[in-house]
Amino acid sequence: MANIFSRIGNYIFDGLRMFIQGDSVSSRFFKRHIFSTLFIILTCMMMIAMRFDSLTSKNTIDALEVQINVMSTDLQKERSRYMTLTRESAMANLVDSLRLGLDIPTKHPQELDIPLDE
Secondary structure (H helix, E strand, C coil): CHHHHHHHHHHHHHHHHHHHHCCCCCHHHHHHCHHHHHHHHHHHHHHHHHHHHHHHHHHHHHHHHHHHHHHHHHHHHHHHHHHHHHHHHHHHHHHHHHCCCCCCCCCCCCCCCCCCCC
């Protein structure tokens, strides 16, 4: 019984050794199957190139989406600033036209920080 297991182990070891050292596939095999081998190699290279192209395109799309988000945020900020200035100038014109004697301060109100521990 032990003899059978040792023979099986030797076959596995010999097969593994032949595969690692390259003895299982000879150069005659490649000569006989040159077109199949070239087709498989070219197909693998094309798949790698397509995958690389896909990943670089995806990275470009992601970078452009980030840029679009930044630009839309800036646009919203500028739109908000414009509307604020337009509102302020419209209010100033309204106050001036009614001759109420009011003016809009140039500085925003200051916040006072009063400590509550005292």
